[in-house]
Amino acid sequence: MTEAAQRPAGREPVEDYLDKLLLTLSGSARQVRRTLAEVEAHLHDVVADELAAGKSQAAAEEAAVARMGAVHVVSGHTAQFSRPSAALLRRTALAGSLIGGVALVAFGISGAIAWGLATVRGGSFLIAPFPPGSYTSADCARWLAGDPATHNCITAMTADHVGEIISTAIAGGILGLLTLAAHWWMRRRWQDRGTLTALPIGSAEAVGAILALLVAVGTLGQGTDLELVQRGQGAGQMFSLGIAALAAAVFFAVQLRHLALPGRRRAR
Amino acid sequence: MTSERLKGNLDMLLLAVLIAGPGHGYAIISRLRERSEGAFDLPEGTVYPALHRLEHAGLLDSTWETAAGRRRRLYRLTAAGQKSLTAEAQQWRAFSGSVALVLGG
Numbered sequence: 001m002t003e004a005a006q007r008p009a010g011r012e013p014v015e016d017y018l019d020k021l022l023l024t025l026s027g028s029a030r031q032v033r034r035t036l037a038e039v040e041a042h043l044h045d046v047v048a049d050e051l052a053a054g055k056s057q058a059a060a061e062e063a064a065v066a067r068m069g070a071v072h073v074v075s076g077h078t079a080q081f082s083r084p085s086a087a088l089l090r091r092t093a094l095a096g097s098l099i100g101g102v103a104l105v106a107f108g109i110s111g112a113i114a115w116g117l118a119t120v121r122g123g124s125f126l127i128a129p130f131p132p133g134s135y136t137s138a139d140c141a142r143w144l145a146g147d148p149a150t151h152n153c154i155t156a157m158t159a160d161h162v163g164e165i166i167s168t169a170i171a172g173g174i175l176g177l178l179t180l181a182a183h184w185w186m187r188r189r190w191q192d193r194g195t196l197t198a199l200p201i202g203s204a205e206a207v208g209a210i211l212a213l214l215v216a217v218g219t220l221g222q223g224t225d226l227e228l229v230q231r232g233q234g235a236g237q238m239f240s241l242g243i244a245a246l247a248a249a250v251f252f253a254v255q256l257r258h259l260a261l262p263g264r265r266r267a268r
Numbered sequence: 269m270t271s272e273r274l275k276g277n278l279d280m281l282l283l284a285v286l287i288a289g290p291g292h293g294y295a296i297i298s299r300l301r302e303r304s305e306g307a308f309d310l311p312e313g314t315v316y317p318a319l320h321r322l323e324h325a326g327l328l329d330s331t332w333e334t335a336a337g338r339r340r341r342l343y344r345l346t347a348a349g350q351k352s353l354t355a356e357a358q359q360w361r362a363f364s365g366s367v368a369l370v371l372g373g
Contacts, residue, residue, distance in 0.1 A: 069311020
């Protein structure tokens with residue numbers, strides 16, 4: 001009678017154990033393959049001994065798995081790495097921190113682009129002044145206090161708004177770098193196959209590229225509309241965001257291409 | 269011996285088992301169980317992270333061998349492993365001697 005015929009239908013303790021072990025192992029592909037091969041040979045040796053002792057195939061396999069111990073004992077990780085839901089949460093955190101970090105860094109870069117555009121085409125190209133009647137003399141006094149060299153409320157208002165745009169972008173960029181640092185730290189820590197394969201390889205990059213492209217199209221379109229309809233007033237902010245979003249989309253597309261190239265695939 | 273105490277000394281015990289000759293994971297854990305007369309009965313998978321760690325530290329090296337149609341990784345002690353074992357065994361004897369004195373045994 002063959003091995004499979006001796007085993008009750010659906011019960012493959014050794015195969016199930018090796019499947020679970022694959023998800024918890026971390027390290028290079030070669031290290032993972034090697035550990036799997038060693039453990040598989042070990043399990044089959046134990047099964048052979050248990051069969052020689054008179055057990056059935058199914059009982060021998062179950063005894064071999066019990067003697068081997070929980071998968072985290074072999075992988076060296078803690079037991080939490082064996083839970084699929086925890087793996088998905090970790091993978092989602094990795095994807096979210098990558099997309100969010102790159103988005104915030106791109107936002108930071110848009111501040112530099114905005115500064116350049118304001119320098120070349122003036123502050124009102126970046127942001128249109130508030131319409132008359134929407135601000136008070138107290139607002140004017142506050143803006144003028146921030147820019148003593150000018151005596152014009154609209155010029156001071158525009159300079160204040162341009163400063164806000166750039167400083168907000170810088171803050172966003174710094175937050176983005178911190179988020180990417182957190183992403184790097186998590187990626188180094190969570191190298192188990194369960195985490196890395198909980199979502200399809202390249203899914204974070206694909207989602208990032210699509211979202212960045214949508215933002216680029218939307219903001220560049222709006223900037224073009226402002227340039228044509230409102231003689232460019234306020235178009236600069238949209239253009240700066242659009243260019244930065246386009247750069248982010250290119251970044252994600254390049255990362256996706258690296259993952260898709262044969263022999264260079266690496267789960268992120 | 270509690271499993272925690274055993275974990276702290278597992279590396280030394282694996283090196284000691286390999287003094288007798290090369291072995292693969294199953295053989296190593298079986299030898300450990302036999303030589304301790306059943307006192308050291310760990311989950312057998314515990315041996316693999318320890319063996320890989322010892323190999324990474326240069327105290328063991330390993331090669332693949334094929335027997336009965338199955339590949340097994342055979343581990344052997346290196347010169348550095350032998351030296352490390354000698355040093356650790358000396359430390360252990362000194363430690364256990366001191367413990368015995370304190371316990372009045």
